[in-house]
Amino acid sequence: MNPITAVTAPRDSYTQLVDEGAIEALALGCAVFGAGGGGNVETGAWAARHAISVHGPVEVVALEALDDDDLILPLHAIGAPTVSQEMLPSGNEPGLIRTEVERIFGKPVRALMAGEIGGANGVRAAGWASSLGVPLLDADGMGRAFPEIDMVSMQLAGLKPDVIVLADVQGNVTTCRPLDGPWAERLARAVCVASGSTALMTSYVMTAAQARGAVIERSVSRAIEVGQLLQRPGTGVAALCETLDATQLITGKIVELDRADVGGFARGSAVISGTGNDRGRLVRLEIQNENLLALEDGVAVATTPDPIVVLDAESAHALGTDTLQYGQRVTVIAWPCHPIWRSDAGVQKTGPSAFGYEIPFRPIPAVSLSQ
Incomplete structure (x- = not known):
């Protein structure tokens, strides 16, 4: 394995509890890190709170707290976020997937990990862990949300999704053994579309030893911290930008919105017309579940x-x-991604060209408003 040393947090074995009261902060933070995708956090928070009310609070543990042989189950929803709002999960999907994974690997799941911290996938992971009675790992595979399942740090670290398992709301369970990450995306997306464009899945099932240096640690803690900031009275865009070292791209009103479910993704664009100091400016967002590009006068600004x-x-x-809705008053921000995604391999996997745009990656500088 080629370890990604940049994703490794200081080694300790801390634990914390996420109860019903902590879900709101987790959801607010996950919405920020979703970059527009990962699923709706409102329905995700509702599901997580319900699971915790039935099964109890979930422990959030550091990777160091796990033994090397402990099996980690990454879980995330796959499909179009617009569909997942209307076709809610049954609640049986995590158990169906765990049963199949334990049958294949021949040992029990010791911890659950959010496949991506962004959006509903981040907050629902707390409910999935509670319902399965296992800890939630303080880590994920993206540090944000991306639309394709092989766009994860585990892929860059050299791990392969040798087994993927999907379960849908009807109770269908599909197991595939793809050759590599791109094949995992193709096969899983086809199964997802057949299931109505939404399903729950696992990929990159791994041991704790394999996860060391291959996952982005402390992402759950970071989401909770950002959510707690947003819960403070008077917190606005400026305070959030300072915390994230983010740049404000435009403040204005959504004047155009084009969105459709295509091939298991929500694709489209939104145009923001500037107001106040940004009056006279237009910024166009290109969307594939997440916000992929921000363009002004045909030039990428993020x-x-x-x-x-x-x-x-x-x-x-x-x-x-x-x-997103026509007429919403919004501010668009962007900030530097985790360093692994700025590597050559990271940009090749998740940069504009990975989505068919013939433009170079335009890095956002780290700008702290306190400086």
Whole structure:
């Protein structure tokens, strides 16, 4: 394995509890790191709170707290966020997937990990862990949300999704053994579309030893911290930008919105017309579940893999691409992604060219308002 040393947090074995009261902060933070995708955090928070009310609070543990042979189950929803709002999960999907994974690997799952911290996938992971009675790992595979399942740090670290398992709301369970990450995406997306464009899945099942240096640690803690900031009275866009070292791209009103479910993704664009100091400017967002590009006068002002997030201009709460509406007053911000995505391999996997755009990656500088 080629370890990604940049993703490794200081080694300790801390634990913390996520109860019903902590879900709101987790959801607010996950919405920010979703970059517009990852699923709707409102329904995700509702599901997580319900699971915790039935099964109890979930322990969030550091990777160091696990033994090398402990099996980690990454879970995430796959499909179009717009569909997942209407076709809610049954609640049986995590158990169906765990049963199949334990049958294949011949040992029990010791911890659950959010495949991506962004959006509903981040907050629902707390509920999935509670329902399965296992700890939630303080880590994920993206540090944000990306639309394709092989766009994860484990792929860059040399791990392979040798087994993928999907379960849908009807109770169908599909197991595939793909050759590599891109094949995992193709096969899983086809199964997802057949299931109505939404399903739950696992990929990159790994031991704790394999996870060391291959996952992005402390992402759950970071989401909770950002969510707690947004819960403080008077917190606005400026305070959030300072915390994230983010750049404000434009403040204005959504004047055009084009969105459709195509091939298991929510694809489209949104145009923001500037107001106040930004009056006279137009910024266009290109969308594939997440916000991929921000363009002004045909020139990219921000691009994937840096997170591009649309905020409610007043509350600074992040808006998913599935919840954007004509006439909304918004502020668009962007900040530097995790360093692994700025590597050559990271940009090749998640930069503009990975989505068919013939433009270079345009890095956002780290700009702290306190400086």
